[in-house]
Amino acid sequence: MASGEEDGTVEEKETNNKKRTKGAIATAWLTFYNIAMTAGWLVLAVAMVRYYLQKGTHKGLYRNIARTLKFFQTFALLEVGHCAIGIVRTSVIVTGVQVCSRIFMVWFVTNSIRQIQNEESVILFVVVWTITEITRYSFYTFNLLNHLPYFIKWARYNMFIVMYPLGVIGELLTIHASLPYVRRSGMYSLRLPNKYNVSFDYYYFLIIVMLSYIPLFPQLYFHMLRQRRRVLHGEIVVEKDE
Numbered sequence: 635m636a637s638g639e640e641d642g643t644v645e646e647k648e649t650n651n652k653k654r655t656k657g658a659i660a661t662a663w664l665t666f667y668n669i670a671m672t673a674g675w676l677v678l679a680v681a682m683v684r685y686y687l688q689k690g691t692h693k694g695l696y697r698n699i700a701r702t703l704k705f706f707q708t709f710a711l712l713e714v715g716h717c718a719i720g721i722v723r724t725s726v727i728v729t730g731v732q733v734c735s736r737i738f739m740v741w742f743v744t745n746s747i748r749q750i751q752n753e754e755s756v757i758l759f760v761v762v763w764t765i766t767e768i769t770r771y772s773f774y775t776f777n778l779l780n781h782l783p784y785f786i787k788w789a790r791y792n793m794f795i796v797m798y799p800l801g802v803i804g805e806l807l808t809i810h811a812s813l814p815y816v817r818r819s820g821m822y823s824l825r826l827p828n829k830y831n832v833s834f835d836y837y838y839f840l841i842i843v844m845l846s847y848i849p850l851f852p853q854l855y856f857h858m859l860r861q862r863r864r865v866l867h868g869e870i871v872v873e874k875d876e
């Protein structure tokens with residue numbers, strides 16, 4: 635029996651061919667992207683373990699891995715693009731909040747304020763992010779290759795239950811530790827009078843960022859709990875249009 639495609643008009647066939655090509659290109663790109671990201675976070679993990687074994691302290695660890703961390707975390711901005719052009723079935727808003735908050739932590743907090751780089755809280759969130767991302771990107775890679783080991787699927791949809799709160803604690807403690815330096819230095823702030831007639835206080839901005847975790851984090855966490863029910867328990871989860 636002829637398939638629907640064989641029966642279709644030339645236009646239908648062209649549309650189907652286009653869809654297939656877009657699918658193949660998107661899959662190839664995502665496979666490359668996920669392999670590169672898994673490798674990047676693995677490099678980071680190895681660098682952290684080596685540093686700690688050699689020096690026996692976490693002091694100086696952040697500076698040692700800063701370039702790699704900044705590179706791979708910033709590269710994750712592409713994920714917002716993946717959602718926007720529809721090659722992954724994820725909400726742009728959920729992904730945007732997750733990626734932007736991380737980029738903000740890396741560039742505008744940890745990287746900008748040298749005095750806090752040796753805080754234990756920095757190591758906490760960097761270690762938690764690293765474990766999470768190695769699991770997440772290897773999950774996507776094996777999934778795309780249709781060879782997903784169950785323990786990676788299990789880890790992807792269970793570890794976040796503990797890792798997410800731990801990461802948030804690390805991030806909030808780091809922002810909190812930065813407050814006195816920000817207040818003293820007046821960094822990234824704009825005081826009146828100035829030619830733009832605008833004032834901005836980075837110290838209060840950071841406090842607002844900390845407070846914004848209260849409404850935003852539960853949404854990300856519950857999103858992941860719904861994904862967990864869908865993927866591990868096969869439940870049909872109806873999500874609001876985010």
Ligand SMILES: CCCCCCCCCCCCC[C@@H](O)CC(=O)SCCNC(=O)CCNC(=O)[C@H](O)C(C)(C)COP(=O)(O)OP(=O)(O)OC[C@H]1O[C@@H](n2cnc3c(N)ncnc32)[C@H](O)[C@@H]1OP(=O)(O)O
Pocket residue numbers: 664668722723724725728729731732733734735736738762763766770774777778793794797798799800801802805843846847850851854857858861
């Ligand atoms: C300017 C200042 C802003 C300040 C804002 C301050 C507010 C901050 C509040 C937020 C706090 C966040 C803190 C955070 O940084 C702390 C941590 O991360 S700690 C470490 C623990 N973290 C986690 O476990 C992260 C969990 N979150 C995520 O995984 C993602 O970020 C999330 C976007 C939530 C993922 O959700 P998603 O919907 O994508 O879930 P899935 O993985 O199940 O994917 C859904 C489907 O899409 C496919 N997909 C997605 N990405 C890819 C890809 N790269 N390649 C291939 N396929 C992909 C996936 O396979 C699923 O497909 P299907 O539906 O067919 O199964």
